[in-house]
Structures are given as C-alpha cells and as structure tokens.
Amino acid sequence: MPNFLINMFNKIFPNFNERKIKDYYSTVFEINCYYKSFTNLSDNELKIKTSDLRSAILQGQTMKSILPEAFALVKEATRRVLGLTLFDVQLIGGIILHEGKIAEMKTGEGKTLVSCLPAFLNSLFGKGVHIITVNEYLAQRDSTLISQIYELLGLSVGLVTADMNIDEKKYNYNCDITYVTNSEVAFDYLKDNMVMDISHIVQRNFFYCIIDEVDSILIDEARTPLIIGGNTQSSVSKYIKASEISKYLLKDKDYEVDYKKQIVTLTDKGLLNIETLLNIIDLYDIYDPWAQYIINSLKAKELYIKDVHYIISNDHIEIIDEFTGRIAHGKRWSEGLHQAIEAKENLSIKQGMKTLSSITYQNFFLLYPKLSGMTGTAKTEEYEFEKLYKLPIVQVPTNKKMQRIDFPDIVYRTSYYKWKAVANECYDMYLIGRPVLVGTTNIESSELLSRLLSDYNLPHNLLNAKPENIKRESEIIAQAGRKKAITIATNMAGRGTDIILGGNINVVVKCKILDLLFNNQFINLNSNKMLVELLNINDLNSPLMITRLDNQLYDLLKRSEYWFKKLSERIHNKREIQKFIIFIIENKHKYNYSNNPLILLYQLLYNNYTLILEEEKEEVIKLGGLHVIGTERHDSRRIDNQLRGRSGRQGDPGSSRFFLSLEDKLLKNFGADKIANLMNNLHIEDSVPLESVLLTSVLENVQQKVESYYYDIRKSIFDYDQVLNSHRYGLYSERKKILNNYYLKDIILQYSQNSVDQMASLYYSSYKQQNKKLAKSVLINLNELLGLKENIELQDLNSLTLNHIKFLFRQQMIISYDLKEAYWEEIAPGTIRQLEKYYLLSQIDQAWARHLEAMVQLQDAISWRSYAQQDPLIEYKTESFNIFYNLYQYISQSVVYMIMRTSKVI
Ligand code: ADP
Ligand code: MG
Numbered sequence: 021m022p023n024f025l026i027n028m029f030n031k032i033f034p035n036f037n038e039r040k041i042k043d044y045y046s047t048v049f050e051i052n053c054y055y056k057s058f059t060n061l062s063d064n065e066l067k068i069k070t071s072d073l074r075s076a077i078l079q080g081q082t083m084k085s086i087l088p089e090a091f092a093l094v095k096e097a098t099r100r101v102l103g104l105t106l107f108d109v110q111l112i113g114g115i116i117l118h119e120g121k122i123a124e125m126k127t128g129e130g131k132t133l134v135s136c137l138p139a140f141l142n143s144l145f146g147k148g149v150h151i152i153t154v155n156e157y158l159a160q161r162d163s164t165l166i167s168q169i170y171e172l173l174g175l176s177v178g179l180v181t182a183d184m185n186i187d188e189k190k191y192n193y194n195c196d197i198t199y200v201t202n203s204e205v206a207f208d209y210l211k212d213n214m215v216m217d218i219s220h221i222v223q224r225n226f227f228y229c230i231i232d233e234v235d236s237i238l239i240d241e242a243r244t245p246l247i248i249g250g251n252t253q254s255s256v257s258k259y260i261k262a263s264e265i266s267k268y269l270l271k272d273k274d275y276e277v278d279y280k281k282q283i284v285t286l287t288d289k290g291l292l293n294i295e296t297l298l299n300i301i302d303l304y305d306i307y308d309p310w311a312q313y314i315i316n317s318l319k320a321k322e323l324y325i326k327d328v329h330y331i332i333s334n335d336h337i338e339i340i341d342e343f344t345g346r347i348a349h350g351k352r353w354s355e356g357l358h359q360a361i362e363a364k365e366n367l368s369i370k371q372g373m374k375t376l377s378s379i380t381y382q383n384f385f386l387l388y389p390k391l392s393g394m395t396g397t398a399k400t401e402e403y404e405f406e407k408l409y410k411l412p413i414v415q416v417p418t419n420k421k422m423q424r425i426d427f428p429d430i431v432y433r434t435s436y437y438k439w440k441a442v443a444n445e446c447y448d449m450y451l452i453g454r455p456v457l458v459g460t461t462n463i464e465s466s467e468l469l470s471r472l473l474s475d476y477n478l479p480h481n482l483l484n485a486k487p488e489n490i491k492r493e494s495e496i497i498a499q500a501g502r503k504k505a506i507t508i509a510t511n512m513a514g515r516g517t518d519i520i521l522g523g524n525i526n527v528v529v530k531c532k533i534l535d536l537l538f539n540n541q542f543i544n545l546n547s548n549k550m551l552v553e554l555l556n557i558n559d560l561n562s563p564l565m566i567t568r569l570d571n572q573l574y575d576l577l578k579r580s581e582y583w584f585k586k587l588s589e590r591i592h593n594k595r596e597i598q599k600f601i602i603f604i605i606e607n608k609h610k611y612n613y614s615n616n617p618l619i620l621l622y623q624l625l626y627n628n629y630t631l632i633l634e635e636e637k638e639e640v641i642k643l644g645g646l647h648v649i650g651t652e653r654h655d656s657r658r659i660d661n662q663l664r665g666r667s668g669r670q671g672d673p674g675s676s677r678f679f680l681s682l683e684d685k686l687l688k689n690f691g692a693d694k695i696a697n698l699m700n701n702l703h704i705e706d707s708v709p710l711e712s713v714l715l716t717s718v719l720e721n722v723q724q725k726v727e728s729y730y731y732d733i734r735k736s737i738f739d740y741d742q743v744l745n746s747h748r749y750g751l752y753s754e755r756k757k758i759l760n761n762y763y764l765k766d767i768i769l770q771y772s773q774n775s776v777d778q779m780a781s782l783y784y785s786s787y788k789q790q791n792k793k794l795a796k797s798v799l800i801n802l803n804e805l806l807g808l809k810e811n812i813e814l815q816d817l818n819s820l821t822l823n824h825i826k827f828l829f830r831q832q833m834i835i836s837y838d839l840k841e842a843y844w845e846e847i848a849p850g851t852i853r854q855l856e857k858y859y860l861l862s863q864i865d866q867a868w869a870r871h872l873e874a875m876v877q878l879q880d881a882i883s884w885r886s887y888a889q890q891d892p893l894i895e896y897k898t899e900s901f902n903i904f905y906n907l908y909q910y911i912s913q914s915v916v917y918m919i920m921r922t923s924k925v926i
Contacts, residue, residue: 054092128669147227163199234393263363266317316360420671480506498527522637650678771912
C-alpha cells in the first residue's frame, strides 16, 4: 500500500494496531504462567529445560508451540541474572520479532532484552541467530549483557569485531547467537565468497537475523553499497588523453553544459568528433570505457574552477567545502572526477580503487530466510519496509504512559535569531537546572552553537558522529540526563544509548574510575580534596559528605593505584590497559569482590553515586525532565522523531521543541516564501518568531514530499541492484560448488568444451564466408592453446559439418588435457587438482571484478544515452543479460588458457 493509503487506513481504522496487540495477550498470559512455575527451579533445572526444548524441536514440534515456554525461560533467567522483570510489552515485542516483523518500540523501552527472547527461541534450532547493531560498541555492550542470561540457560553468545582473525571469527559465528555490526557481517559475507580455501570461510548459512535500529541500517544506509576494493592499474593515460581532447572540444557545439544541474552532455556531432580523435568505434563500449573520462574532463574544464572549488597545495588538489569555505583535507571527488582535475592541472594522477566485490545492504539482508528488526521509529517508512523487505511493522505500546510534551515549532526569519533563541533556551534551562539535549543536522552548526554557549559561559558537551568517538559518545549521552547538563549532538550521535535522568550509574562510575587511573589524580592529593573530586560533591559541609569521608575509601584508592601501576608494568599499551579495565568492570559479576581493589573501588563508588544520582533524578523529574531542542527539521520526519524520542523514556516527564528559520535548507527549498509573506503581512519583526500548530503540519507535508523523493532514489538503487544480485547469486553458487569440490576436472573440461565450441563456430562461419584469413587464425589459436604435436590444418576440416568440427576439437582438447595431467602427475602428483581449483577461483574473481565495472559502465552509459520514451531500467536489464553471458564466456576461456599455458611452461 502506498503511504497515503496507509495513512488513510490508519485514520479510518485507528484501532487496527491495537487489535493486533490485543491478539498477542493470550500468548503473554501463557508465557507468564510458565514463568511463575519456573521460580522454584534450580539453575541446573533451567538448563535442562533448554535442552528439553531443543529435543522437542528435533522431534518436530513447531516453534510456535514452544514459544511460551522458551520466552518464560528467558524471562526467569533475566530476573535471576540481572534482577529485571521483563514487562508484558517486551514479551509482545519479542513475539513480533519472532514472526519476522518490525517491532516499533520507543527509546528506553528495553529492546536489547526484547531481542533476547526470539534469539533464544530460534537458536534452539542450532543454525545460528545474528543480532545486528549499528556499531561495535553496541555489539560489545549488548553481547556482554545478554551472555550472562544465555550462560545460565546453557547457550553460547559470540561477538564478531573487525580486528578478529579468521579463527576467532569462525568461532564466534558458530555460537548460538552472534552479535555483529551491519558492515562487518556483510563484509565477511563478501570475503567468504572470495576465499581460495574452504577452511577460510567464517560464516555458516544464514538462518535468522534481528536488526537493531533497523531503520538506520535498511533506510539510512541503503544508498551506499559496501565495497571491497583493490588498486587499479589502468587508465592513468586515459585521464591525460581525455583532458587533452577536452581542450579541443567546443562548448555548445560538441557539448552542452547545464550549470544548475552540474551536468555536461555530448552532442551528436561532439560524439563523432571524439570517436574520430580517439580512433575508436564506440565511446560507450563498456569494456573499454571512454565516455566517463571525457565527461569528467569536460566537467573539470567547465564546472570546477581553481581557487573557487579547489586549491592546489603541494601538488595536490584540495577541495574547498562549499558550505564552510574551509579546506576539506584529504577528501577526494569520486568516480574519476578528482583524477580528471589532476589531469587538467598537469599534476600526478592518484590511482582510484577498483571494486573487487560489492553488495547493498538491501540485498544483503534479504539473504536471510527470516528477517526481523526493531527501532523506535519505523512507521513513517512503513511502505518501504513492506514493499522492499516484506517487513510489516507493529507498534508496541509503551510500558508506562508517555509524558513528553512536544511543543509546536518556532520559526524565525533569519538563522541569526534562531541560534540566539536556541542559546537563550539553553541558558534558561541551565538556570533552573534542567538537562538539555540539542540536536543539530551537521557538524558546522553544532560548532557554531558551541561557540555561542561558550560566550554565555555555559558548560556543555559537544558530540559529533566520527566513528572513533562512538564509545565516548555513548558515555557523554549516558550523562546527558544529569542536572544542568547541556549536550549538543549531531542527530545520529550516540544512538542506542538511552538518556537516564540523573545519569547512568554504570557509565558514570566507569568513567570516573578511568579518569582517576589515567589522569593520575591519586598522587599528591590530600584525602579531602580527592574525595571531593571523586564523589562529585561540591559542598564539603554537606551531611552526606561527612558520612562518606572514611579512611577505608582512602586505603582502597591507594591499593587501586598500586594495582594500576603493576598493571602498567605488564601492559604498556594505554589502550590495552583501558580495554582490560573496562572488561573487568563490565564483567564484575565474575570476579571475587574481596580480591580485586578495582572491583571494590567500583562497588564503593557505585554505592555512593547511587545516592547522588537518585537524588539528582528526583530533582530533574521535578524540574520537568530532559528538554530536547531541534535546530532544523531534517529531510525525514523519522530522524526528528528519533531526536524527540530521546526524552520521555519509561514514563519520564520531558519536552521537545524545534527552532527553525526561513534560511533552513528544508524551508528554503520548499515553501519559505509563503511563510515569509505571512510574516510580512503580519508585520512581524526579525527578532519575533512565528509559532503555530498549523505551521508544524505544513512542515510535515513538506517533509513527506522530500521523504518520497528519497524513497524513489533508494527504490531505483534497489531495482538496479536486483539485476546484479541475480548475477551475484549465480556466480557465488558456482564458486561455492568449485570450492567444495576436490575433483574439478569435469568442470574444467566443461568450461574447455565451451571454449573450443566457440572456436569451432567461429572457424566454421568464417570458412563458409570465405574469410580464409580469419579461419586460419582461429586454427592457429587453437593449436597454440592445445599445444598439439600435429597441428590441425585447414585441409583436415574441409569436408566436415559444424558438429563434426566441434567433436574433433573437443576430442583434441581432451587428449591434450589428459597428456598435461599425466605429465603433471609424474613430476608433482596431485598438483593438477590444486592448480585447477586455483585457476577456476581466481579467474572467477577477476571476471567478477571486471563484470562489476562493466555493469557500472552500462548503468552510466544508459543514463547518458537517455532513451526517448524507454524505461532505462528495462534497457539495463536487457543489456545486462549479454554482459552476464560474456562473463561466463570470459571465465571459461581464461581458465582453459591459464591452465594449458602453465602446464606448458613447466
Ligand atoms: P532501547 O534499546 O529500547 O532504547 P535499552 O535496551 O537500551 O532500550 O534499555 C534501556 C534501559 O532499560 C537499560 O538500562 C535496561 O537495563 C533497562 N531495562 C530494560 N528492560 C527493563 C525492565 N524490564 N525493567 C527495568 N529496566 C529495564
Ligand atoms: Mg537499543
């Protein structure tokens, strides 16, 4: 159903979702009955229950029938290990995930634990369950948490990270449940399909997958495919030649320039001119592409101006950022444009990357027979999830009633007054002590606001989405709910970590300890000062303080310091030490409390901070909770909802407000004039904002338009990738077959037959057309290839039909191959089998890389040629069929050629 129909449907039947939820309650009731009956079982008996369920499945019981018991086991294990009781809405979320759907549950509703339920149930099959997170920090955090529950139930939890070797990865993928990031799991899939030895494959066949923050992975990241690249060798000369030629070409005669859209198109005359100058037949030949080089050179000539778009420094092209006017160090324009500009400026040309293999997330995740996902914000993209992924969405009600107030947007005429208003709002909140989270759409504006707040002398944390900061990010976000905290974050930063009012105790204590150890605050501190620092208490005379000043803590600090020094002697790498300490803290339940001073220190600080944070929480709640400020409407409502959703978790109070200006990108592009007119008519001054509910709904309409624009782009990428995907599937299965086989002679012979058949056909047709020269050269090639003792000559074939010739060629080929094999067996027994495998696999990989490039060229060529009245996608499908056919021809020829030649050399 298109979005507007779904919207209409939801308006007419507002209770449809509710009814779906109601249906789940009978199962919830069953789960809770089992759960109650498990209270008195021993830990060991719980484990036995798990293996009972496993055997039930082996004996053919359906998952549906054992779901209540399995979920109840997880609920009981969670209670025992974490001391948390799963809410009914969490159980419902689990059922939805098990059904292969998307569970929309708000931030802070406890989705990590929700995924644990279906993961457990599905892992009973023994085929592995993948839980996908957006970054490694979350994968690590969640797997540590969940592994405690699973250990109790007797299941294994794996974690795959980028720095692991093959054996470690394999071990972790073989666990019952595996935590891994979206990029790592897809890269491993690509790499598994490039291995030369079967023992290097790390993944099992896919079975069931739960994607956390599913909208971020399947929607936001859907536009950039994953690529494994290698260095390219070719084409430097092409850039230079293209640059030369572009100098001779004339604007409006050979080519036309559209400055607004930033595109260059060739005229028919220009096309002919270029082909003559280059002495080629087809500028768009996908195996010898020139068009892209020429177009890029013309773009470099017409659209990219030195000292406006780039500067030259140290013989390098450096891009000038169009928004900030700053140099974007190290950034390069893509798809050959950068090289074209280097050629124009007579600089040395830096090699680009060649794609060895690639896949889009869209098609990657569709490889799972069963897929499911969870997020706080999916509903706005319902159509896309249903259409492309066949993933229906069910909205799960919150556990406690949502208390957040979303105020209507405020619009200023200029961005100057907008930012001033944002800073003022931060100031007002700071004065009363309410924590504030400000979301910005880009790094520049977050820095701008940060400077403004510094002018106001307001302490604040600034976050951006650089990958190396993700861990720290989560820590800052975890403290964003403390009193007086002001946090500026680009919209996506710190996803997956919820903001707890008063602060997240675990993170606060962990940070404090790391801070203490690494900044050497122990040394030369008198105990009072140190404790003030440590306990974060400003008032030395507070009654709380007196109870906390005890010698025990001081001694403990000394011991920890000693322990840390010893540790530093053993491990020199600061990062490693930090990792180790975090590991101990996070796995503290496994350690003996009385031994390790670090754990004792943790415990002590934990107790102290619990008091402080609890007090703080009460205070913050009284003040109204977290206030979220949006500084620009994003292109998609979903991202705005994510930002708002940071506040009001688990029934907390909270509020949100967006501050906008007519100079914002979204407003500038759509409908700012109407609002400006309105402001003029009302004689509103620049410093006075417009605030209305009506305006908010106008903006939502604009956003819906932009959303559907981006949907179309993603849909088109998906459609084009579908074509390539079927090729990928075919090739990967063939490759797997080869990899799994020891005896490949039959495949080689089959490929060879294919090759010599082609030669026979070519020979026959040229002979019939009296083209003796061509016929002869075919025979020379054949003789050369087969290395025959007695060459096949023209006169031998005179009177034969095509079928006879094919038969003869095949025979000769088999004889030649047998001879090579015998020869090899004598000097190095068994080698021929290895050679066969090696050549088959490496030629497939090379051919695939060549194919990928050809497909990109084809897509470009089709878009450049612009077919009148024709759907380019259909054109693409038709032509890609030929390219795919070529791929197989190419593989079979090159394999035979390689293997025959190698034998000859030895
Ligand atoms: P989400 O991913 O939905 O934003 P998380 O899984 O990160 O939420 O959980 C948020 C917080 O809620 C965590 O600190 C978690 O321990 C806590 N939590 C989850 N489930 C429960 C529960 N049933 N009772 C109490 N706290 C819970
Ligand atoms: Mg989460």
